[in-house]
């Protein structure tokens with residue numbers, strides 16, 4: 001990893017910084033809420049006091065139970081190809097091992113070869129096709145404000161490979 005990057009748990013005070021990385025402020029807030037409930041863990045990468053990357057792990061009710069479900073990985077475009085994405089994934093795997101998970105799981109859009117290449121070089125293997133049902137949620141009311149289905153590949157990595 002670049003030596004000036006720290007991985008830590010996301011905090012409510014990161015919300016402004018996370019809005020862009022998560023795709024929207026509401027999405028970032030919903031993820032912070034899930035982490036505060038303990039449904040998820042949410043990790044951020046910080047350099048020079050600035051949040052430049054994020055990753056979440058869903059511990060229950062992910063898309064490929066019983067495995068921990070990694071989602072929402074993003075690194076700021078100006079900080080890519082420096083190992084930050086790798087460190088965010090490895091930190092999520094370490095947390096999963098500490099919870100006695102044997103495998104971690106995630107999905108990638110079928111038309112996203114860059115993401116597939118990124119995860120393959122980290123040891124992830126396509127396990128099966130998946131129809132990912134996404135939902136946009138209003139963090140203030142919990143109301144579903146949008147939903148859809150995206151074709152994805154589920155990718156898994158056994159944690160005893162290290």
Ligand SMILES: CC(C)(COP(=O)(O)OP(=O)(O)OC[C@H]1O[C@@H](n2cnc3c(N)ncnc32)[C@H](O)[C@@H]1OP(=O)(O)O)[C@@H](O)C(=O)NCCC(=O)NCCS
Pocket residue numbers: 072073074075076079080081082083084085086087107108113114115117118119121
């Ligand atoms: C995918 C993403 C998280 C990678 O973050 P990153 O910090 O740049 O990743 P790393 O620097 O750890 O990359 C490690 C290796 O992965 C591979 N890799 C990373 N990005 C790649 C790309 N766009 N195309 C092909 N291989 C890639 C390379 O082998 C790279 O090593 P190298 O730089 O020595 O060649 C980042 O590009 C991103 O945020 N993309 C937009 C959101 C996204 O696609 N998220 C994941 C899908 S859910």
